[in-house]
Amino acid sequence: MSDAADQIFAALKQSSQSGAPLYLQLRKSIEDAVNRGLIGPGDALPSERDIATKADISRVTVRKAVQDLVKGGILVQRHGSGTFVAPRMERVEQSLSRLTSFTEDMARRGMAVRSAWLDRGLYAPSPDEMMVLGLSSSELVARVARLRIANDTPLAIERASLSASVLPDPAGIGSSLYAALELTGNRPVRAVQRISAANLGEGDARLLEVPPGIAGLHIERISYLASGKVIEFTRSIYRGDAYDFVAELRLTGPSEEGRS
Structure with missing residues (x-):
């Protein structure tokens, strides 16, 4: 025994x-x-x-x-x-005020980062992708889906969609999508991010090595170029036991003082 x-x-x-x-x-x-x-x-x-x-x-x-x-x-x-x-998770604190990639976030913390590719290809766009990215039904969308791993612990599943005109060869991406976009002058400069609670389904839970139904974070992000054009539409699932998203709040002006 x-x-x-x-x-x-x-x-x-x-x-x-x-x-x-x-x-x-x-x-x-x-x-x-x-x-x-x-x-x-x-x-x-x-x-x-x-x-x-x-x-x-x-x-x-x-x-x-x-x-x-x-x-x-x-x-x-x-x-x-x-x-x-189960491994003891070291929680990752991520600011909501900076637009950075997963690779950059983890490297800044000294964590070893790798990705397991789930999908890289060109497809006919879904209605959501057409609406957000401004695509017609005759255009193609590039989809990039990855399991993001830091220090050998799976932390997130990222599923990004971009116009095929921006990313004609998804298979050519290295470790960072944003680094690849920066080479062509298409790195986003701002984004709108929506975070909601989600219970992980069996497939996502298996990839993240957590029990099905456990709490996670669903994050939808729409990223923009300086011109205001939408460049990226990403839907991600993060482990709820590993991530804290932090936002700094400031008083907007004297007229706001005293309000609760």
Whole structure:
């Protein structure tokens, strides 16, 4: 039996919730072991069968306790690999007053950045893309979708749309879309960003390595050139447990003083 199992069952023996349902006792023992550092981020949990055998409880009880902890973000399950203690996330604080790329944001924090490409291609535009980017039905739209990863932790899914006249070869983009746009004089200078809460669907949750249904941030951004022309339409999903968006608020003038 692994050291992790011994630590869990030591915590289980110390549980004071003897009158609570078994799955709650087991859930608390695992959570206590994690919080006390007896098992750390990335450590594998014993199998359901091993836990059930040693604790003398049913596998259904074990499964219920584990699923509760997965939903709570304490554990993560990886298909074909098992159940692990979730990594401790270092929250990223991002200002809403600066228009920067993900690559620039993370590099400024000294974090190693990489992307997993989900899509790069030219397509017929959707009605939303036609409306926002000012495209006709006969024009093409360039779509660039990436899973953004910092320090080996997936943080965001970005899905950007641009006119094919601006980005005729999406496959040629390197690590930064904005760097590629800057080379052609098409880097945006301002943007309007709308942020809303969202429960992550199964596909996005799988990419971000979080449980389906967990809270996330849906961000829609429309970016503009200095001329006022829309250059980019991006819809992103960010992990809710990793990001804080911060805005500085200022009094606009003496006439506003005293108002609440």
